[in-house]
Amino acid sequence: MWLCNSSIGRKVIMSVTGVALILFLTFHACMNVVALFSEEGYNTVCELLGANWYAVAATLVLAALVAIHFIYAIILTLQNRKARGSNRYAVTDRPEKVEWASQNMFVLGVIVVVGLLLHLYNFWYNMMFAELIGDPYMGPCYAGDGYGYIVETFSNPILTVLYVVWFVAIWFHLTHGFWSALQTLGWNGKVWFQRWKTIGTWYVTILMALFLVVALKFAFCGGAC
Amino acid sequence: MAKNISFTIKYWKQNGPKDAGHFEQREMKDIPDDTSFLEMLDILNEELIEEGKEPFVFDHDCREGICGMCSLYINGTPHGKTETGATTCQLYMRRFNDGDVITVEPWRSAAFPVIKDCMVDRSAFDKIQQAGGYITVRTGAPQDANAILIPKQNADEAMDCATCIGCGACVAACKNGSAMLFVSSKVSQFALLPQGRPEAAKRAKAMVAKMDELGFGNCTNTRACEAVCPKNESIANIARLNREFIKAKLND
Ligand code: HEM
Ligand code: SF4
Ligand code: FES
Numbered sequence: 001m002w003l004c005n006s007s008i009g010r011k012v013i014m015s016v017t018g019v020a021l022i023l024f025l026t027f028h029a030c031m032n033v034v035a036l037f038s039e040e041g042y043n044t045v046c047e048l049l050g051a052n053w054y055a056v057a058a059t060l061v062l063a064a065l066v067a068i069h070f071i072y073a074i075i076l077t078l079q080n081r082k083a084r085g086s087n088r089y090a091v092t093d094r095p096e097k098v099e100w101a102s103q104n105m106f107v108l109g110v111i112v113v114v115g116l117l118l119h120l121y122n123f124w125y126n127m128m129f130a131e132l133i134g135d136p137y138m139g140p141c142y143a144g145d146g147y148g149y150i151v152e153t154f155s156n157p158i159l160t161v162l163y164v165v166w167f168v169a170i171w172f173h174l175t176h177g178f179w180s181a182l183q184t185l186g187w188n189g190k191v192w193f194q195r196w197k198t199i200g201t202w203y204v205t206i207l208m209a210l211f212l213v214v215a216l217k218f219a220f221c222g223g224a225c
Numbered sequence: 226m227a228k229n230i231s232f233t234i235k236y237w238k239q240n241g242p243k244d245a246g247h248f249e250q251r252e253m254k255d256i257p258d259d260t261s262f263l264e265m266l267d268i269l270n271e272e273l274i275e276e277g278k279e280p281f282v283f284d285h286d287c288r289e290g291i292c293g294m295c296s297l298y299i300n301g302t303p304h305g306k307t308e309t310g311a312t313t314c315q316l317y318m319r320r321f322n323d324g325d326v327i328t329v330e331p332w333r334s335a336a337f338p339v340i341k342d343c344m345v346d347r348s349a350f351d352k353i354q355q356a357g358g359y360i361t362v363r364t365g366a367p368q369d370a371n372a373i374l375i376p377k378q379n380a381d382e383a384m385d386c387a388t389c390i391g392c393g394a395c396v397a398a399c400k401n402g403s404a405m406l407f408v409s410s411k412v413s414q415f416a417l418l419p420q421g422r423p424e425a426a427k428r429a430k431a432m433v434a435k436m437d438e439l440g441f442g443n444c445t446n447t448r449a450c451e452a453v454c455p456k457n458e459s460i461a462n463i464a465r466l467n468r469e470f471i472k473a474k475l476n477d
Binding site: 002005006007008009010011012076079080082083084085086087088089090091092093094095096097098099102103105176179180183184185186187188189190193 | 235246248298300301302306328330333334335336398400401402403433434436437440441442443444445446447448449451452453459460461463464465466467468469470471472474477
């Protein structure tokens with residue numbers, strides 16, 4: 001199958017899973033914003049996305065997307081190291097046009113995965129997982145009380161810092177990933193290059209700012225304001 | 226007015242692909258700064274030969290920026306640093322300063338094994354070209370120049386792609402050892418012209434398959450290639466190759 005056997009095919013897999021994950025993050029950010037305005041509203045969303053068949057199915061699809069993106073990231077990175085050869089340059093100079101993020105996508109991705117595991121442990125494990133095993137009072141709050149978990153998580157300054165680091169890593173990953181995905185799919189050219197870069201930077205900056213605002217709001221004033 | 230500069234040169238010595246290789250170092254004295262980089266290496270080699278030592282081996286041919294043979298990785302940049310894009314043979318010593326340490330390395334990439342010192346085997350590029358970098362034509366009497374009308378913009382762009390001289394600097398610069406800028410330029414120079422269209426799908430598939438088979442890496446769009454390309458090839462070519470390739474595979 002050309003998707004697995006050719007270099008461009010493997011990149012298509014990276015970009016399609018990457019774009020799907022960006023769309024998911026967009027949905028997630030919109031959902032989080034509800035927590036800024038209404039505890040009830042947010043918890044209604046959480047109930048809808050509890051252990052219902054559609055939410056569980058969507059979770060499985062997401063898990064598959066992350067797994068495929070991650071596995072192909074490892075395959076690509078290993079192949080690329082091999083292609084580079086065992087002899088490293090003694091002196092290297094990064095041209096100005098080359099963004100730092102573009103050369104560190106794998107490292108950034110590893111930070112993203114570690115952050116993801118922490119996040120799943122803080123929220124998903126106590127919420128959807130608790131409901132799935134029929135023990136909704138397993139964690140510190142009731143399983144459907146997403147709002148309670150946000151307050152709980154960001155009352156811990158260490159967790160808040162870790163989440164901010166995580167958001168910054170995702171931001172870096174996506175400032176390159178956004179236009180890179182379109183380039184890989186062939187939807188790019190001399191004119192669109194700068195346009196996609198600008199659109200991508202704005203898009204991911206707004207996206208990650210939404211996550212950041214929610215985290216900081218709860219870190220600094222909990223559920224109180 | 227040319228002035229003279231003195232500097233230290235560190236150059237890579239390696240006896241074939243299996244050898245570990247090492248740097249050798251030498252002080253170069255009073256080199257006029259209108260000397261080209263390769264002429265400076267000629268001076269180095271004359272000195273070495275006079276002392277009965279083995280000369281330093283590097284590739285070169287036309288010495289006027291058109292053949293793509295010269296290939297030195299100078300102070301961390303393929304072909305050395307210039308603002309406009311130039312091959313090693315077009316680099317002049319006025320780009321350097323008195324007292325500099327100049328490090329010269331070969332293209333380092335698994336697909337370009339070292340033959341000797343800084344001369345590397347780039348026949349992988351020939352094999353990619355042979356896989357599809359041509360059009361099949363019935364040769365006969367030359368046709369009337371206006372028999373096939375081609376928009377000026379396409380003709381210009383195809384010409385820009387065709388200026389790729391196959392030097393391999395793009396591979397040397399790429400942390401993934403990817404040959405996508407070269408392959409995409411060679412695919413684009415035909416894809417943009419009506420004469421190239423009939424075999425476009427076949428060509429994209431064959432050249433990419435050969436590129437993968439020869440062990441070049443997967444492109445992650447870092448743009449290091451276009452920053453060092455002496456012919457200023459654009460990664461827009463890579464987007465075009467991706468388009469051609471994906472379209473070809475979807476139509477199979
Ligand atoms: C929040 C989750 C993530 C999102 C939204 C995301 C998104 C993207 C996007 C859009 C691309 C560009 C695809 C392309 O150029 O074809 C990409 C590339 C890449 N990602 Fe991710 N990614 C995520 C997580 C990860 C993880 C966990 C890893 C694993 C270490 C990873 C490693 C990579 C690598 C190595 C590339 C290739 C570099 C490139 O082509 O530009 N990513 N990602
Ligand atoms: S694309 Fe540029 S750097 Fe690469 S082989 Fe052609 S001329 Fe050299
Ligand atoms: S020697 Fe021909 S391009 Fe430099």
